[in-house]
Amino acid sequence: MSYYKIADLEQYFKHYKKSVREPRKFWSKIAEENFTWYQGWDKVFDFDFPKGEIKWFVNAKLNITKNCIDRHLSKRGDKTALIFEPNNPSEEAQRITYNELYIKVAKTANVLKSLGIKKGDRVCIYLPMIPELAISMLACARIGAIHSVIFAGFSDAAIRSRVEDCNAKLIITADGGFRGDKSIKIKEIVDKAIENVTSVEKVLVVKRTNEQVAFNPLRDVWFNDLYQDANDTNIAEIMDAEDPLFILYTSGSTGKPKGMVHTTAGYMVQTAYSFQNVFNYNDTDVFWCTADLGWITGHSYILYGALLNGATTVLFEGIPTFPNPSRYWDIIDKHKITHFYTAPTAIRSLMTADYSYVASHNLSSLRVLGSVGEPINEEAWHWFNDFIGKKRCPIVDTWWQTETGAILIAPIACVTPTKPTYATLPLPGVQAVLMDDKNNEIKGNQVMGSLCVKFPWPSIARTIWGDHERFVKTYFSDFPGTYFTGDNALRDEVGYYRITGRADDVVIVSGHNLGTAPIEDAINQHPAVAESAVVGFPHDIKGNALYGYISLKLEGTSRDKDNLKKEINQLIADHYGPIGKLDKIQFVTDLPKTRSGKILRRVLRSIALNQLDNFGDTSTMINPEVVKNIIANRL
Ligand code: WTA
Secondary structure, eight states, X not given: OTTTSOOSHHHHXXXXXXXXXXXXXXHHHHHHXXXXXXXXXSEEEEEXXXXXXXXXXXXXXXXXXXXXXXXXXXXXXXXXXXXEEOSSTXXXXXXXXXXXXXXXXXXXXXXXXXTTOOTXXXXXXEOOSSXXXXXXXXXXXXXXXXXXXXXXXXXXXXXXXXXXXXXXXXXXXXXXXXXXXXXXXXXHHHHHHTTTOTTOOEEEEEOSSOOOOOOOTTTEEEHHHHHHHSOSOOOOOOXXXXXXXXXXXXXXXSSSOEEEEEESHHHHHHHHXXXXXXXXXXXXXXXXXXXXXXXXXXXXXXXXXHHHTTOEXXXXXXXXXXXXXTHHHHHHHHHTOSEEEEXXXXXXXXXXXXXXXXXXXXXXXXXXXXXXXXXXOHHHHHHIIXXXXXXXXXXXXXXXXXXXXXXXXXXXXXXXXOOTTOOBSBOTTOOEEEEOTTSOBOOSSSEEEEEEESSOOTTSOOEETTOHHHHHHHHHSSSTTSEEEEEEEEEOTTSOEEEEEESSSEEEETTEEEEHHHHHXXXXXXXXXEEEEEEEEEETTTEEEXXXXXXXXXXXXXXXXXXXXXXXXXXXXXXXXXXXXXXXXXEESOOOBBTTSOBOHHHHHHHHTTXXXXXXXXXXXXXXXXXXXXXXXXX
């Protein structure tokens, strides 16, 4: 393992150089020494970047769950794999060992098989953060079905578009879910989502709340009934390195979400490698990532990266403020958490709670802290460092994306000196570059530009499900010869990266990557609305919040504006999910547009930010008079 784990900064630079000069040797050694394969590869990689064609470990055969579970059984069978901390602290936590996880995954895999699910079939999973969510994902991977987890905060319309896009044959869901002091009718949402969706043959329902639910005997099946009688061994399906492992939807700049497709071997190798190194993971550690499994952070670091390393990983069903704002700190002390990986928005919200919630805790088990999902502001960084890490735990500010599969830029805990608000250095294998508008690489330090990566890495997404053209256009066209991240960044005097924000129409709200287009689509369904444009603006807790500029149809102009605002936010909650609700709604007479009718969001973004002195190039605007009006009435 010595080659795998980076021990000091000198070794980091050595590995980084090797990964650039000899990428084949670098990755094949890691892949060979640390995983179980049915058959090795003919070629380490093969790619044509401009065409978005990428393959890693060509023709190798494996099953990721053998690597996550089976190979640990002889040494770590009795070690806890998953700790489940329920929403309500009065409900007992569950500890699931690797031996038990094997049985649970095998049985669930057999349940899926009994429902006719085969290699290559798509299975959507809409479950709260309960063990069955992790187990279902692994069970799909076990039999070669492609899982697509839908975050349990999404609405029925958002579920429907995802289920239809990937033609899912099965949906795994629950009767309901607990969240804080609420109980959520999950099954009801799914029923509504898949009304008349013909691809869905069965709905597998896990019991969580035990509330009465509508049950369609022709379509719905109780998970627990089938599980009880299922066989507890399962021979893992032999998968090709490039067989899809999962689809995970992420926002794009059009209304339709992008189903990012991740394949098996490259994703496995890099999530495991990054987990080990970024978090300086040791065998006795207890790792807690507070993300939801429905996001990439959950996939890669609650589940796959952690289990591939034989780690103990925590699954938390609840929210940070229930029953009170000390819940995170309670859990850290209770389970002796060593690694706490969370989002800046959670830190900012807990910072505002009374300090006594933190002070009454020991927190001495903590060794490494992590941040993900959005830029962490300086104040939050220092609070996290001083009061949670007590200045003894490195903070790894990890930059990556659904598309990248694994962390690409981050400090290596205990190795890379950290710097507040900086994701610091690219990991070995990641050839990060900054590009200018003319597609030239900006060399040297103390520079800013568009963040791109000029060489493929093993865990990069391979395509957008059903739309490879969109994949090429979105990621490989703006800066030909590179992968464009959609982010802007700067590189400081020592080569550290700081991500400065998105370059496109994606807004990160409370760490959730939201596309403004589907939110606008929801708003535009209101009969009184003519048009809308949604942009982000800075928010103390959420990082960004949403500002909607909405023009009304003539018949809407006489409506009561407060009621209209409520109706519009309700529409967003119904069609997109409550996370997309607008904090500010400004009704406008018209939106600034180009000659070709494109809304000038850049101008609206500047107005929301109160940056009124320079709107950049507005020569293509046909209606500059509306801008004055919008500024005069800005909220
Ligand atoms: C942003 C989440 C600054 C960035 C893993 C990226 C960050 C988008 C950081 C991807 C960070 C993520 N510092 N910004 N440490 N991490 N981002 O796909 O804009 O949900 O492009 O993946 O989040 O969000 P996604």
